[in-house]
Amino acid sequence: MTETRTSEIREPKPAPVPLIEARGVTRILPGVVPTTLVRGIDLAIGDNEFVAITGPSGSGKSSLLYLLGLLDLPTEGEVLIRGRATAHMTEDERAFTRLSMLGFVFQFHFLLQEFSILDNVALPMRALGARSESDMRDRARDLLSSLGLADHLGKRPDQLSGGQRQRVAVARALANEPAVILADEPTGSLDSKSSEQVFELLKEIVDNGRTVVAVTHDIALAERMHRRIHLIDGEIDSDRSRR
Amino acid sequence: MNLVLQIAWTHVRSRARQTGVAIAGVAVGVGFSVMMAGLMQGSQDDFIRQLVNALPHITVNDERRNPPPQPAEQAYDAAQIHGLTPSVRRKGIKNPLATMAALEAWIPGAVAPSVKVQAILRYATRDVGASITGIDPRREARVSELPNQMRQGTLSSLYTATNAIIVGERLAEKIGARVGSNITVQTSEGTQASAQVVGLFRSGIASVDEGSAYVLVRTGQVLARQTGLVNELRIRVGDPMEAREVASRIERQTDYKSVSWQEAHEDLLSSLVIRNVIMYTIVGAILLVASFGTYNIISTITHEKARDIAILKSLGLNERTVRSIFVVEAQMIGLAGALVGFVLGYLLCIALGSIEIKSPFMDITHLPIAYKSWHYGVAGAVALLSSFAAGYAPARKAARLHPVEIIRGAT
Structure with a gap:
């Protein structure tokens, strides 16, 4: 017993593996005049962080988010998810990683117009196929109800307001219980009231132990997040944490 | 319902008019193919029946x-002989x-x-x-x-x-x-x-x-x-x-020398083979033309649904699944077209078979129509195959769409 305790004490505590890590990430769009979207990005995002990516238009905020979310591939450098390099993953492996570990919310809700909001939320669960049909519907119903949309389950996206649609998009992003939500200007197309509601929603997600990385123009909102990464011309200008 | 089926069904259902036109195209192709096959097979069977019945099945003669x-x-085994009269x-x-x-x-x-x-x-x-x-x-x-x-x-x-x-x-x-x-x-x-x-x-x-x-x-x-x-x-x-x-x-x-009816009429029977090749070429062409309608609608859907494809891929659906959605849509059109075409083909066969032919050289008769299940099977299979081919090209293109390009365009 004593020996065990001694060994426990002597073992160095392993450094936590970052949830998402970018190492020297550069993305250049090929063309007659190649365009550099981001250059030499090094950053690590851990669990339970609330990160804002800010910067002027064209500074590479969204590009960085897409690279972190495996929607795009870096020209140089690599992105690691939970310590696993993604550069050599197959398209299927990247798709599965997005499906099971990452949730996306875009500026425009990007819901499937021909489906009810219940079906929209159930869609990622169907794609993952880890739950029974009734479980999927129950979880989709619970998620929508928790976001105040219990009365609209059978409606289609075009029958909802902008704020409601964005809440549906958040519910869809949460469907497979991802470790991180990546949000690209989630409040960009909303009025101030709806923006506040969506922000509170994202904050609640962080309070529940998940990580949220959000690209935003809104400095006031960014200041309320735990960490703010500011980009200028595709490079990190500052990375400040308030915690 | 399976995700692929659900999305595919929603897409084709939400474009009822376009889908209807594509189904009608396949149905007409299948219907006329079944009718042509029935008519050609019927006339061939009738012709062979007449050949078989005109003479004994086998004639053995003294040659x-x-x-x-x-x-x-x-x-003189090794010698070459000229001018001898054969033994009678x-x-x-x-x-x-x-x-x-x-x-x-x-x-x-x-x-x-x-x-x-x-x-x-x-x-x-x-x-x-x-x-x-x-x-x-x-x-x-x-x-x-x-x-x-x-x-x-x-x-x-x-x-x-x-x-x-x-x-x-x-x-x-x-x-x-x-x-x-x-x-x-x-x-x-x-x-x-x-x-x-x-x-x-x-x-x-x-x-x-x-x-x-x-x-x-x-x-x-x-x-x-x-x-x-x-x-x-x-x-x-x-x-x-x-x-x-x-x-x-x-x-x-x-x-x-024993000659079967097939050997006696070999020239006629070989001409039937050519006739069948011509028939199946025409039937294939009809179905191919019908498949252009399917190609058209699937191309339109994939074009219109570029944003949805980007969403699905960003959520984590892989290329194979996205491709399957549009291939299944094409197959749905092909299947529906084939089923409607079966009914159309059957009705056309009945209508053709009821036409009376009067000729001074023969008794009043009807067009010979063969009702064979394999005519329907072949027409249906070709319709599904051509629908698959028609859907595959746009489906592959759709599956290869880069979601970021669409998302950037939308924002």
């Missing part, structure tokens, strides 16, 4: 397929009754003896060459359709007069003879006799109807100037399709 070596050739062989099948009994012991059908003589029929200064067959009317009924092909008189009429003869209807027309006419028969052996027309027949095959006549075996032997001659055995088997194999076995057993 050899390969001429026997001449005595000089046997004596007595005509006819040796021991015809014993040969018939041996064949009847195993052949799944009936055997009848006959005497074949080439002759010129002359009536009212008109001469026409014909093949005269001496038959046994009682046995003939078991080996050919001649009794059913009689238009005037019966086979038994051959017993009603000395040198009675039954001639083909067209042959009778050519020489201007009728039942009761006394015509002159002159054979290549030099026999000339007067014969009374006691019946007319029509097989439906022009070459037979204008070049054949029947007499009793005994009369045939007189015309051939050889008592007891039987130079042809006429055989009918239970399954006409087995005739070739049976003929081959008879030839091995008897050494006499």
Whole structure:
């Protein structure tokens, strides 16, 4: 017993593996005049962080988010998810990683117009196929109800307001219980009231132990997040944490 | 419901009009393909039935397929011989009754003896060459359709007069003879006799109807100037399709040339193969044209749904799943089109089959239509295959869409 305790004490505590890590990430769009979207990005995002990516238009905020979310591939450098390099993953492996570990919310809700909001939320669960049909519907119903949309389950996206649609998009992003939500200007197309509601929603997600990385123009909102990464011309200008 | 099916169903359902047009295109293609196949197969079956029925299924004659070596050739094996007169062989099948009994012991059908003589029929200064067959009317009924092909008189009429003869209807027309006419028969052996027309027949095959006549075996032997001659055995088997194999076995057993109906009509049957190739090419072309409609709608859907594809891929659906969605949509259109096409094809076949054909040369009849399940199977399979091909190209393109490009464009 004593020996065990001694060994426990002597073992160095392993450094936590970052949830998402970018190492020297550069993305250049090929063309007659190649365009550099981001250059030499090094950053690590851990669990339970609330990160804002800010910067002027064209500074590479969204590009960085897409690279972190495996929607795009870096020209140089690599992105690691939970310590696993993604550069050599197959398209299927990247798709599965997005499906099971990452949730996306875009500026425009990007819901499937021909489906009810219940079906929209159930869609990622169907794609993952880890739950029974009734479980999927129950979880989709619970998620929508928790976001105040219990009365609209059978409606289609075009029958909802902008704020409601964005809440549906958040519910869809949460469907497979991802470790991180990546949000690209989630409040960009909303009025101030709806923006506040969506922000509170994202904050609640962080309070529940998940990580949220959000690209935003809104400095006031960014200041309320735990960490703010500011980009200028595709490079990190500052990375400040308030915690 | 499966995710792929659910999305595919939602897409095709939400474009009811476009989907309907694409389904109609496939349905028309399948329907007309089924109708054409039914009509072509029906006419082919009818044609073959007539071929099979016009003559015995197998004829065994006293010739050899390969001429026997001449005595000089046997004596001087290595020498090349010119100018020798071949040894004369007595005509006819040796021991015809014993040969018939041996064949009847195993052949799944009936055997009848006959005497074949080439002759010129002359009536009212008109001469026409014909093949005269001496038959046994009682046995003939078991080996050919001649009794059913009689238009005037019966086979038994051959017993009603000395040198009675039954001639083909067209042959009778050519020489201007009728039942009761006394015509002159002159054979290549030099026999000339007067014969009374006691019946007319029509097989439906022009070459037979204008070049054949029947007499009793005994009369045939007189015309051939050889008592007891039987130079042809006429055989009918239970399954006409087995005739070739049976003929081959008879030839091995008897050494006499044995010709099945297939061999006798090989040129006609090979022309049917070409006809079928043409038919299936046309059917394939019809379905190919129909598949352009499917290609069109799937291309339109993938173009319109570029944003949805980006969403699905950003959520984590892989290329294979996205591709499957649009391939399944094409297959849904193909399947629905095929099912509607089956009904359309069946109705078209019924409509065509009810058309009456009247001709002075034949009885009132209907277009022969074959109702075969494999016509539907082939048309349906080709429709599904062409729908798959039509859907695959746009589906592959859709699956390869880069979501970021679409998302950037949307924002």
